[in-house]
Amino acid sequence: MTAAPLTAVPAYAAPEPKAPLERITIARRPVGEHDVLIEIAYCGICRSDIHQVEGDWGPAPFPMVPGHEIAGVVTEVGPAVSRYAVGDRVGVGCFVDSCRRCDNCRAGLEQYCARGTTNTYPAGPDGTPAYGGYSTHIVVDENYVLRIPEGIGLAEAAPLLCAGITLYSPLSHWQAGPGKRVAIVGMGGLGHLGVKIARAMGAEVTVLSQSLSKQDDGVRLGAEHFHATSDPETYRKLANSFDLVINTVSAPLDLNAYLGLLTIDGTLVNVGLSAEPTPIGLFSLIGGRRSLAGSMLGGMRETQEMLDFCAVHRIGAEIERIGADEINAAYARVLAGDVRYRFVIDAATVAAPVAETA
CATH class of the missing domain: 3.90.180.10 (Medium-chain alcohol dehydrogenases, catalytic domain)
Incomplete structure (x- = not known):
């Protein structure tokens, strides 16, 4: 019919x-x-x-x-x-x-x-x-x-169908899971889903947000740690801490500062898109064999995998x-x-x- x-x-x-x-x-x-x-x-x-x-x-x-x-x-x-x-x-x-x-x-x-x-x-x-x-x-x-x-x-x-797969794809590709320390930069439409998905994958999740105004939400959604990026002390305390940092922010950021948060062989993945050029100091990469990467959505098979994963873990x-x-x-x-x-x-x-x- x-x-x-x-x-x-x-x-x-x-x-x-x-x-x-x-x-x-x-x-x-x-x-x-x-x-x-x-x-x-x-x-x-x-x-x-x-x-x-x-x-x-x-x-x-x-x-x-x-x-x-x-x-x-x-x-x-x-x-x-x-x-x-x-x-x-x-x-x-x-x-x-x-x-x-x-x-x-x-x-x-x-x-x-x-x-x-x-x-x-x-x-x-x-x-x-x-x-x-x-x-x-x-x-x-x-x-x-x-x-x-x-x-x-x-x-x-x-x-x-957009925000969810935008976070799931890099979290899956860079193997977020038990034993991995993951930081999500930004606690908005993209970032809040990154927190949920990374936690469901078994990673230790930290939110890096401009302020602490969303800290209660971050913890409720699965973050174990929450830090304000407006505090310069944050970058000192968290230096060399993360295996994976995912930047969801569309505003320009000092990516060199965030690269400094990565451990050896860590990766900073950008899914937020700033219209302004972003300078990178190569010493930020070379000093820890770090990687700077980008990610865009997911294919049809991976997007279906994401939806099935979210259904199992009751993520919306x-x-x-x-x-x-x-x-x-x-x-x-x-x-x-x-x-x-x-x-x-x-x-x-x-x-x-x-x-x-x-």
């Missing part, structure tokens, strides 16, 4: 760069042979959504419907779909296609596709607009859809549910650091009367 064909759906979009988001109608493609139609239940707000709307990352097509932390339920499948059925709980993350032929794609590292992934938004391969998850429905190829296990609520699962994002009419206020609060720890849009509220048509 399939749902009626669906092409026009409500969404929230920025009509032009830096403009407030407003309700419009968008067109979704018909369900193809390998496609899945998803009724969106929740979509998380990622800081990158704000960067995109503000035009910080270069030209992009408008109107722009952001959203790449999507959780919902399958309502229709194409005739050749084998992985999903109507009623399945599913999610969609930051990309919805890749070349599928390069060495990286064949190795399950689609996020590093040599020809480039097709992002969930803002543009398709031909440069035309691609609409994200601030909407009621989305059509996605089954190969780029994830199964959300029953152990996680859909609202709490939505941010795992700490969220604040909002209605679609609160998106612009939520953006302002994200920029002010006023969220603990991820805004999630209730997609049912997107379906109010439509104001404009794209």
